[in-house]
Amino acid sequence: MTSTNTRNKGKCIVEGPPPTLSRYESQKSRDWNTFCQYLMTKMPPVHVWECESNHILDFLQSRDQFGKTKVHIQGCVFFGQKEPPGECNCPLKQAWGSLDALIGRLRAAYEENGGLTEKNPFARGGIRIFLREVRGSQAKARGVLYKKKEASCSCWYGN
Numbered sequence: 001m002t003s004t005n006t007r008n009k010g011k012c013i014v015e016g017p018p019p020t021l022s023r024y025e026s027q028k029s030r031d032w033n034t035f036c037q038y039l040m041t042k043m044p045p046v047h048v049w050e051c052e053s054n055h056i057l058d059f060l061q062s063r064d065q066f067g068k069t070k071v072h073i074q075g076c077v078f079f080g081q082k083e084p085p086g087e088c089n090c091p092l093k094q095a096w097g098s099l100d101a102l103i104g105r106l107r108a109a110y111e112e113n114g115g116l117t118e119k120n121p122f123a124r125g126g127i128r129i130f131l132r133e134v135r136g137s138q139a140k141a142r143g144v145l146y147k148k149k150e151a152s153c154s155c156w157y158g159n
Contacts (some may be wrong), residue, residue: 029109053127068139106122110122
């Protein structure tokens with residue numbers, strides 16, 4: 001039996017029984033479909049090829065409702081502690097790493113579904129800045145500081 005796969009040509013939904021996909025490919029397909037459905041809930045609905053950075057940022061922020069990472073706010077007594085000794089009412093959010101991986105999968109799916117690399121909205125600077133800010137704020141809330149990596153030579157000269 002043959003199946004019709006409409007992943008290309010800007011379609012958002014895969015039709016028919018999909019071939020056996022790797023975990024990554026399955027997640028990428030689910031993420032793509034979720035993002036496309038999210039765009040259709042906008043008033044007026046937005047087609048995936050017309051989406052802008054603000055649509056992507058709104059989508060990423062909407063993912064916080066499914067978050068499992070406690071992010072302490074500035075006034076919390078546990079702000080900046082790596083292992084807080086108790087509970088608080090600070091919000092649960094999506095972890096930075098989850099958002100970064102999501103953007104990576106959506107970036108790949110965009111191009112696999114016919115989007116042009118040079119017009120990929122998931123690769124824009126505003127998205128990278130948002131992810132960097134999320135990473136920094138979550139690290140600060142946990143008391144973890146990220147230092148900029150210095151350019152170093154990892155060369156070994158020996159006999």
